[in-house]
Amino acid sequence: MNKYGKVAVVMGGTSAxxxxxxxxxxxxxxxxQARGVDxxxxxxxxxxxxxxxxxxxxxxxLILHGPxxxxxxxxxxxxxxxxxYTGCGVLASALGMDKLRSKLIWQALGLPIPAFEILTESSxxxxxxxxxxxxxxxxxxxxGSSIGVSKVKNxxxxxxxxTEAYKxxxxxxxxxxxxxxxxxAAVLGDQVLSFxxxxxxxxxxxxxxxxxxxDTVYRCPAGLSDDLNEQIAGYVKQAFWALGGRGWARIDxxxxxxxxxxxxxxxxxxxxxxxxxxxxxxxxxxxxxxxLVLQVLNSTLE
Numbered sequence: 001m002n003k004y005g006k007v008a009v010v011m012g013g014t015s016a017x018x019x020x021x022x023x024x025x026x027x028x029x030x031x032x033q034a035r036g037v038d039x040x041x042x043x044x045x046x047x048x049x050x051x052x053x054x055x056x057x058x059x060x061x062l063i064l065h066g067p068x069x070x071x072x073x074x075x076x077x078x079x080x081x082x083x084x085y086t087g088c089g090v091l092a093s094a095l096g097m098d099k100l101r102s103k104l105i106w107q108a109l110g111l112p113i114p115a116f117e118i119l120t121e122s123s124x125x126x127x128x129x130x131x132x133x134x135x136x137x138x139x140x141x142x143x144g145s146s147i148g149v150s151k152v153k154n155x156x157x158x159x160x161x162x163t164e165a166y167k168x169x170x171x172x173x174x175x176x177x178x179x180x181x182x183x184x185a186a187v188l189g190d191q192v193l194s195f196x197x198x199x200x201x202x203x204x205x206x207x208x209x210x211x212x213x214x215d216t217v218y219r220c221p222a223g224l225s226d227d228l229n230e231q232i233a234g235y236v237k238q239a240f241w242a243l244g245g246r247g248w249a250r251i252d253x254x255x256x257x258x259x260x261x262x263x264x265x266x267x268x269x270x271x272x273x274x275x276x277x278x279x280x281x282x283x284x285x286x287x288x289x290x291x292l293v294l295q296v297l298n299s300t301l302e
Contacts, residue, residue, distance in 0.1 A: 004300075004301075005059065006038050006055075006057050006058050007039040007057065007059055007060070007061055008040060008041075008042035009028050009029045009039055009041055009042060009060075010043075010044060010060050010061065010069070010074070011026075011041060011042070011063050012043035012045050012046070012064070013043070013045055013064045013068055014045045016147045016168065017143075020271060021063060021065045023273040023274075024063045024271050024273050025041060027274070028063050028293050031290040032061070032294075032297065034290055035290055035293075037297070039061070042060070044064070049074075049078075049081070050081075052078075053081060058084070059086075060078060060083055060300075061086050062074065062075075062085050062086050062269055063272060065269055065271065066147075067143075070093060070097050070269040071093055071142065072089075072091065072092075075090045075093050084300040084301075086247055086297060086299060086300055087247045088243075088244070088247060089246060092244040092245045092268055093268050093269075095243045095244070095266075096243050096265075096266035096267065097142050099142070099173060099265050100173060102239075102243060103116060103173075105243065106239055106242060106263055111235055111239060111242075111263055112235070112261060112263060113262055114175050114176040114264070116132075116174060116175045117174045118173060118174075119158075119162045119173065119174050121162075123162070125158040125159045126156075128158060128174055129152070129158050132174055132176045133176065133177070134152060134154070134155065136152050136176060136177050137149060137151055137174070137175045138152060138162060138165050139165055139172070141169050141172065141173055142169045143168045148164060148167060148168035148169070151177075162174075179256065179257060180256040180259065181198075182198040182199075182254060183197050183222055183254070183255065183261075184250050184252045184277045184281075185232065185251045185281075186248070186250055186277065187236060187250070187251060189299070190237075193284065194221045194222070194281050195221065195222040195229065196219065196220040196222060196280050197219040197223065198216065199218070200217075201213065218280055220280050220283075220284045231261070232253065232261050236251045239266065240266070245268065248270060248296055249266055249270065250266070250270045250278055251263065251264075251266055252266075252267065272293070
């Protein structure tokens with residue numbers, strides 16, 4: 001494992017997803033060390049990035065979630081430092097973190113996405129409720145882990161949901177509800193792994209269902225037909241390519257009751273906790289957690 005040199009597992013950070021990142025990072029760190037890699041935790045909230053150089057690190061495994069870690073800013077800093085790192089580059093990270101811009105790109109390519117509206121303080125909330133229909137979802141454009149997300153079920157609730165999402169980002173999206181099921185697709189290199197179907201016991205796949213509860217049901221394979229699998233895999237590859245993706249990512253998608261897929265969002269620093277979806281898809285492809293982590297780290301050698 002000397003080919004990797006000294007590896008920084010960059011975790012924690014300062015975003016609202018800090019605790020999730022620390023959980024992911026702990027798993028990645030233990031997996032690398034178990035395979036004999038000289039890996040060490042590195043939290044940029046406690047020391048400057050320059051310490052990556054002064055402490056002799058050769059490459060970085062990025063497992064920061066949310067702003068600063070997943071939005072291209074950290075990636076840009078590492079590019080300037082000449083430090084190899086895992087995952088998507090500056091452009092794809094920035095676009096993937098921004099739900100609005102990624103939607104606009106996918107929409108321009110003709111890829112299927114749920115109808116949406118941008119919300120502001122001066123929006124006609126009643127008109128948007130009527131246009132998109134109820135229920136609908138409200139979410140900050142640049143947060144992850146369902147932080148700040150609300151499901152609006154009753155007339156007149158959209159304004160309050162906007163106020164909650166606005167705490168986390170100045171760009172807020174209202175999105176059409178698609179009710180036929182929640183899924184995710186793991187992209188590893190140029191391969192789309194088996195889809196995972198998510199069946200939360202909560203109202204939707206929120207922070208609690210993702211990281212805390214043990215009653216969320218995951219189905220991998222997801223039980224879709226071969227033709228539908230092939231169609232969605234094609235959409236996922238186009239979506240990943242359009243953002244400029246590389247290395248690995250998750251593309252979440254929804255199905256309506258008629259079996260039509262809709263691309264939802266990209267996750268360019270996928271979670272690696274005990275509840276995370278990417279390791280599930282990797283296991284179905286015959287990759288253990290440790291194998292997956294090493295394969296992601298190998299991309300820094302290319």
